Amino acid sequence: MHNWDIEGLFIYHIKEFRALYPTLALQYGISEPKGIVLFVPKGNRVDSAVDLDHYFSKLQDADVSKNIIILLEKYSYLKIYDTIRVSSDLSVRRIRCFLSQSSNLTFVYTNHCKVIRRYAVAFYLKASSCLNYFMVITDCDTLKKDLTVILEGENSTAKMNGLYLMDSNQKFHLNVLQKHKKGSTVSDFAVYGIISGRSEVWFKGNVVVEKYVTEVTVSQCNKILLFGNESYVESMPALEIENNDVQCKHATAVGQLDANKLFYLQSRGLSSTKAQALLIEAFFDSFKKALDTRAVKKEIIQTIKYKMKRMDIYE
Amino acid sequence: MSDIVFKSKKGINKKIVAQISDEKNEPGWMTDFRLKALGFFERMPMPNWGCDITALDTNNIHYYVKPKGKQERSWEDVPPNIKATFEKLGIPHAERQFLAGVGAQYESELIYKNLREKWKKKGVIFLDTSQGLKDYPDLFKTYFASIVPPDDNKFAALNAAVWSGGNFVVIPKGVHIDMPLQAYFRIESEAMGQFERTLIIAQEGSFVEYVEGCSAPVYRHNSLHSAVVELIALPGSKIRYTTIQNWSENVYNLVTKRAVAHKNATVEWIDGNFGSKATMKYPCIVLKEKGAKGQIISISVANRGQHQDSGGKIIHLAPDCSSSIISKSIARNGGRTSFRGLLKIAKEAQQSTAQMKCDALLLDAISRSDTYPKLDVKNKAVDVGHEASVSKVSDDQLFYLQSRGLHESQAQALIVNGFIDAFVNRLPMEYAVEINRLMASDMEGSIG
Numbered sequence: 001m002h003n004w005d006i007e008g009l010f011i012y013h014i015k016e017f018r019a020l021y022p023t024l025a026l027q028y029g030i031s032e033p034k035g036i037v038l039f040v041p042k043g044n045r046v047d048s049a050v051d052l053d054h055y056f057s058k059l060q061d062a063d064v065s066k067n068i069i070i071l072l073e074k075y076s077y078l079k080i081y082d083t084i085r086v087s088s089d090l091s092v093r094r095i096r097c098f099l100s101q102s103s104n105l106t107f108v109y110t111n112h113c114k115v116i117r118r119y120a121v122a123f124y125l126k127a128s129s130c131l132n133y134f135m136v137i138t139d140c141d142t143l144k145k146d147l148t149v150i151l152e153g154e155n156s157t158a159k160m161n162g163l164y165l166m167d168s169n170q171k172f173h174l175n176v177l178q179k180h181k182k183g184s185t186v187s188d189f190a191v192y193g194i195i196s197g198r199s200e201v202w203f204k205g206n207v208v209v210e211k212y213v214t215e216v217t218v219s220q221c222n223k224i225l226l227f228g229n230e231s232y233v234e235s236m237p238a239l240e241i242e243n244n245d246v247q248c249k250h251a252t253a254v255g256q257l258d259a260n261k262l263f264y265l266q267s268r269g270l271s272s273t274k275a276q277a278l279l280i281e282a283f284f285d286s287f288k289k290a291l292d293t294r295a296v297k298k299e300i301i302q303t304i305k306y307k308m309k310r311m312d313i314y315e
Numbered sequence: 316m317s318d319i320v321f322k323s324k325k326g327i328n329k330k331i332v333a334q335i336s337d338e339k340n341e342p343g344w345m346t347d348f349r350l351k352a353l354g355f356f357e358r359m360p361m362p363n364w365g366c367d368i369t370a371l372d373t374n375n376i377h378y379y380v381k382p383k384g385k386q387e388r389s390w391e392d393v394p395p396n397i398k399a400t401f402e403k404l405g406i407p408h409a410e411r412q413f414l415a416g417v418g419a420q421y422e423s424e425l426i427y428k429n430l431r432e433k434w435k436k437k438g439v440i441f442l443d444t445s446q447g448l449k450d451y452p453d454l455f456k457t458y459f460a461s462i463v464p465p466d467d468n469k470f471a472a473l474n475a476a477v478w479s480g481g482n483f484v485v486i487p488k489g490v491h492i493d494m495p496l497q498a499y500f501r502i503e504s505e506a507m508g509q510f511e512r513t514l515i516i517a518q519e520g521s522f523v524e525y526v527e528g529c530s531a532p533v534y535r536h537n538s539l540h541s542a543v544v545e546l547i548a549l550p551g552s553k554i555r556y557t558t559i560q561n562w563s564e565n566v567y568n569l570v571t572k573r574a575v576a577h578k579n580a581t582v583e584w585i586d587g588n589f590g591s592k593a594t595m596k597y598p599c600i601v602l603k604e605k606g607a608k609g610q611i612i613s614i615s616v617a618n619r620g621q622h623q624d625s626g627g628k629i630i631h632l633a634p635d636c637s638s639s640i641i642s643k644s645i646a647r648n649g650g651r652t653s654f655r656g657l658l659k660i661a662k663e664a665q666q667s668t669a670q671m672k673c674d675a676l677l678l679d680a681i682s683r684s685d686t687y688p689k690l691d692v693k694n695k696a697v698d699v700g701h702e703a704s705v706s707k708v709s710d711d712q713l714f715y716l717q718s719r720g721l722h723e724s725q726a727q728a729l730i731v732n733g734f735i736d737a738f739v740n741r742l743p744m745e746y747a748v749e750i751n752r753l754m755a756s757d758m759e760g761s762i763g
Contacts, residue, residue, distance in 0.1 A: 211680075211681075212680065214680070226692065226694075226695035226697075227695060228695060229694075229695060231695060232692070232693055233690070233691075233692045234689070234690065234691050234692075235689070235690040235692075235701075236687070236688065236689045236690075237686075237688060237701070237703075238685070238686060238687045238688075239675075239684070239685065239686040239703060239705055240683075240685050241675070241677065241683065241684045241685070241705045242682075242683045243677070243680050244677030244678060244679055244680055244682065244706075244707035245680065245707055246677075246705060246706065246707075247704075247706050248704065248705040248706070249702065249703060249704040249705070250686075250701075250702070250703050251700070251701065251702040251703075252688070252690055252700065252701045252702075253699070253700040253701075254690060254692045254697065254699045254700070255697055255698040255699060255700075256695050256696055256697070256698075
């Protein structure tokens, strides 16, 4: 077991975890040869946020950080920051999170690393569990990101918000799956993108509501501001609904800043650059408001501002 | 059947294709075209997405059935038994009351056609496609298969090989036809395929509205309807093409419809899918030149055993174009509706506005709705959006209407009629009345 000095949180190598908790390992299908298990036992509330990058950088074998299993037992609470920093040489990461009954997880993922190519995270929510997920991507070369949320227990809730800023030649594939297997569940996904230069974005979203699953509320939203003459966006949100007692919706919008609003602000004395900056801030204001984790919010907003200065979007 | 003069053997091969061309007395280039298309059809695989068409046996279909009776100009001259079928469907009555011209297709041929005298004097052409080929060979050859080539997809290839019937319509420059042209298609024989090919050319500044309906009785064996429709809207013109499809539940309805809109032209597809066992149909508009506009309004209703896989595609190739796709679907008794939409904005299509909206109503817990939209954007100076929703009939709305004295099924029928209002509003009045009646009788008993 690793000692990360975080009260309430236990960290094991996968092999170690399988030896200590064979039943749990079997129940959650933990069979990877290498990796880390973050385990929060029943009723534990981990008040300190866990910065994965801070702890993984101390490990001798960096490969173990490619596979991460997060297990929250009943009534437990955990906050995770997975920040892939500029200096990181991580190319792939796969995370599976299991939230037991009435557990609560806040997960903030930020990517500033160009090296990483594949990042897949899947959440499995049991009854009355709650997930708050945030994603900010400011740098990558070519990144494929998979986000999967399976609501397996009644009354579970998943709220997911994301922001990506792409410029120059960046390529970003985002695949999102929201699958409802039990009734009285809610999932809400909203992502905002600002694209300039020659960057390209592919978004593939899927919402699935299985047969006999009732009282489900789902929404999926993808909004993109395009600034580059050579930029490209492909968006394919899909709905597959097999029950009528649902409220499901999705939306995609692609465009540029509203010329009328720009003119209005400039007619009030703002420069063109300031007017654009104001409208862009308004564009992802919903994301900022949803980001309620104060500790990381400041850092994220600074990162966003820094990235936007480097992007060629102001006329 | 006594009213059939020729029926090809089941299955398709070079001999049958050549036989069809020979029966129609076609020029050599058309025979070669058909045979080349047959090659494409034989080489292309069946689609592995959309409706389940594994039970469709293309070797068990009669590809050409010619009824007794040549094309008639007056309704009184049409053979009595064929006349009876169309009278039941209200065709001559419609022609008298509302419509500018009527063509009725029975099996593979056009039997009855009439065009109001004043449109004829203005040079409007409304012929069956084979007659159009004979009377206007140069014009026909210029535009035929220019938008849907024979290798476009497997069923377009099949249509190109065995097409028969359909209409050839040309509206001269500046002519506005203020009453709709109508066509009606019916499959009467069992295990029969209908492969009409319609070509409409609206010349500069003209306007035409074209309405088609289709039906078939219920048989044990499956039938196939695989039509191709090509619309060419030249600069400043407008074409509105309305389809009310009510095929019986043994018909596979696999159709390719595509339009090209030139400078400042407008094309509208109004598409109603109520029948068939499986429908795969995605009307397409290519906005080719500056200022073109396109709109697709589609409604699909799927009942038990039905899968309506429909939608629309709009492709912006030029600047200052605008488009919208509005789709409404209703599924009940285990039916399935799927919407597939595409909005594609090319690099040169700056200042484009495109919207796609899809709403689905599920009337019970055993039906299914899918939505598969796609936005493909290569220009930043655009405004492109999509939204979709899936839900049941609102409990609040039902309660409100019942509190005003309506029975639950009446209330539900009223709400459903409101749901499809955007589609019904675009129909000629007689069709709108029929659709409302069809929906009302369909909704009876569908509580939940």
